[in-house]
Amino acid sequence: MARGQQGDPVDWVTRAADDAVRHAGEGNRVTVASGASPSGPIHLGNLREFITPHFVAEELRRRGVPVRHLHSWDDFDRFRKVPAGVPAEWAEHIGRPLTAVPDPWECHASWAEHFKAPLQESLRELGVEMEEVSQTEMYTSGAYRDQVLLAVSRRDEIEAVLAKHRTKRVAPADDASEQEAADLADSVANEDDEEGDPSAAASADAIARFPYRPYCRECGRDTVTTTAYDDATTTLSYTCSSCGFEGTTDLSTDTDGKLVWKVDWPMRWAYESVNFEPAGRDHMTPGSSYTVGTELVSSIFDWRAPARVIYAFVGFAGVQKMSSSAGGVPTATDALRILESPMLRWLYVRRAPTQAFDIDFGASVVRLYDEWDALGRKAAEKSDVATLAWQRASSTAAGTLPTPAVPVPFRTLSSVADVTAGSAELISRIIESSGFPHDSVDDLEPRLTKAMQWTAEHVPADERTNVRSAPDTERLSSLTEDEELWLRIFLDRLPAEPDLDSVTAVVYGTPKVARGLGFEDAPTDQVKADQKDFFRLLYNLLVSADRGPRLPTLVLALGTEKVRHLLGA
Ligand SMILES: [Zn+2]
Numbered sequence: 044m045a046r047g048q049q050g051d052p053v054d055w056v057t058r059a060a061d062d063a064v065r066h067a068g069e070g071n072r073v074t075v076a077s078g079a080s081p082s083g084p085i086h087l088g089n090l091r092e093f094i095t096p097h098f099v100a101e102e103l104r105r106r107g108v109p110v111r112h113l114h115s116w117d118d119f120d121r122f123r124k125v126p127a128g129v130p131a132e133w134a135e136h137i138g139r140p141l142t143a144v145p146d147p148w149e150c151h152a153s154w155a156e157h158f159k160a161p162l163q164e165s166l167r168e169l170g171v172e173m174e175e176v177s178q179t180e181m182y183t184s185g186a187y188r189d190q191v192l193l194a195v196s197r198r199d200e201i202e203a204v205l206a207k208h209r210t211k212r213v214a215p216a217d218d219a220s221e222q223e224a225a226d227l228a229d230s231v232a233n234e235d236d237e238e239g240d241p242s243a244a245a246s247a248d249a250i251a252r253f254p255y256r257p258y259c260r261e262c263g264r265d266t267v268t269t270t271a272y273d274d275a276t277t278t279l280s281y282t283c284s285s286c287g288f289e290g291t292t293d294l295s296t297d298t299d300g301k302l303v304w305k306v307d308w309p310m311r312w313a314y315e316s317v318n319f320e321p322a323g324r325d326h327m328t329p330g331s332s333y334t335v336g337t338e339l340v341s342s343i344f345d346w347r348a349p350a351r352v353i354y355a356f357v358g359f360a361g362v363q364k365m366s367s368s369a370g371g372v373p374t375a376t377d378a379l380r381i382l383e384s385p386m387l388r389w390l391y392v393r394r395a396p397t398q399a400f401d402i403d404f405g406a407s408v409v410r411l412y413d414e415w416d417a418l419g420r421k422a423a424e425k426s427d428v429a430t431l432a433w434q435r436a437s438s439t440a441a442g443t444l445p446t447p448a449v450p451v452p453f454r455t456l457s458s459v460a461d462v463t464a465g466s467a468e469l470i471s472r473i474i475e476s477s478g479f480p481h482d483s484v485d486d487l488e489p490r491l492t493k494a495m496q497w498t499a500e501h502v503p504a505d506e507r508t509n510v511r512s513a514p515d516t517e518r519l520s521s522l523t524e525d526e527e528l529w530l531r532i533f534l535d536r537l538p539a540e541p542d543l544d545s546v547t548a549v550v551y552g553t554p555k556v557a558r559g560l561g562f563e564d565a566p567t568d569q570v571k572a573d574q575k576d577f578f579r580l581l582y583n584l585l586v587s588a589d590r591g592p593r594l595p596t597l598v599l600a601l602g603t604e605k606v607r608h609l610l611g612a
């Protein structure tokens with residue numbers, strides 16, 4: 044499978060795509076997979092689960108290899124706990140499938156849909172196309188019936204594998220992944236006798252470790268204890284500890300339960316012929332679902348564990364400053380309010396998945412935009428691993444992701460947004476006179492809106508520019524002789540209809556004229572010292588600070604009328 048020309052840069056995506064092709068076999072369609080439980084907001088760390096196979100799929104499309112990105116929503120998982128901010132009565136839904144829990148915010152059909160929807164929207168904006176599968180639909184339609192019956196008929200072999208890998212239970216950390224939590228839930232349900240009386244363990248009824256668990260027909264919860272299974276009739280008997288229901292379910296005809304997670308995952312690798320799937324670091328511990336699944340997929344389901352990459356955590360700097368839709372942990376929706384979608388892609392593709400990194404929505408966003416713009420210029424000229432990451436971030440097989448037609452530096456847009464606190468149209472007019480001609484506001488988008496949102500939401504109040512509403516009469520009445528002269532020259536020369544060049548000339552030229560030089564003359568050391576003092580004076584009088592946005596930009600943003608007023612004209 045052609046990787047491209049020899050000497051082309053090779054990154055983690057190239058290597059992962061090679062692995063996926065090797066797994067599928069030359070000439071075969073490749074399936075890359077991801078999976079997530081929509082039990083709560085899907086934060087930027089979880090985004091790695093989706094975006095890692097996406098980049099691999101895109102690389103394969105680029106090579107002309109048939110590929111699909113299959114995403115499984117683990118929405119048939121149980122609702123585990125009532126998070127803060129949700130009415131306490133939602134506790135009655137604990138143990139029910141996420142698709143059977145109502146949406147407390149009443150905007151979606153279920154709890155699961157409420158948390159899927161915003162991520163689906165962000166993924167569309169990010170150019171991530173996937174074939175989405177709902178595990179509720181798969182299980183309740185009976186799609187997995189043969190696999191369920193197979194797993195149940197070979198439950199003793201499965202139990203032998205699980206037992207071999209079973210280790211002393213460790214409570215997961217608060218930030219444990221859903222699947223890790225599911226692992227623990229499985230183990231709690233299946234290992235009640237694990238660390239107790241050895242004779243109890245020895246006599247443990249195999250039925251307690253049954254690989255399939257129904258949701259109670261009466262109350263819909265998974266708080267059931269399996270009491271018997273008849274292989275001849277495939278009838279499972281259970282009792283429910285929540286409602287007291289005692290009943291049966293026929294695995295050949297009913298579809299009201301699911302395989303336990305450690306069996307479910309390898310079953311799906313086989314069912315969907317998965318060739319590549321990333322996994323979070325937490326899956327790589329001994330006895331984890333990945334380790335167990337690797338063994339079960341070949342011994343029971345006649346498939347082999349997919350090629351994989353292990354991905355590390357994504358951290359968040361400056362999160363406490365922001366109001367996030369995930370209660371402190373930012374989501375893709377939050378990130379896309381301030382970053383162009385190719386830039387958010389770039390944060391993930393430029394580093395190997397094994398590398399942890401931090402996302403920072405603070406001051407470093409400005410530098411990130413500069414770095415991104417510089418890389419784009421470099422990509423036009425040369426090809427290396429860095430520019431390859433830029434290309435992967437910038438476009439997909441479906442086309443180029445949205446970037447501004449006129450790429451004004453983010454720092455300029457945010458300065459103007461900061462000073463004016465005004466509308467996009469006003470900012471556009473000031474940007475126009477600042478040396479960035481454009482036909483309409485649209486030419487500045489999507490960057491302009493993101494700069495406005497970043498300035499409003501992420502620049503702390505004490506770092507914002509506060510334009511004076513009235514002249515500083517005290518300061519104006521105590522000007523030195525030099526200062527008085529500068530202001531007189533400045534106001535005299537400031538054009539009625541300024542643009543960036545004319546304002547820049549006046550700002551820098553005023554101290555020259557005061558020393559008997561012309562605007563075009565090179566500044567002397569004395570003039571340079573005067574410029575510093577003059578600039579500070581302007582900042583004092585305009586924004587009550589010793590520094591601020593670039594003065595020509597500030598003057599243009601305020602408009603000559605306001606500037607004249609504040610300078611005592
Ligand atoms: Zn909703």
Ligand SMILES: [Zn+2]
Binds near residue numbers: 260263264288
């Ligand atoms: Zn029940």
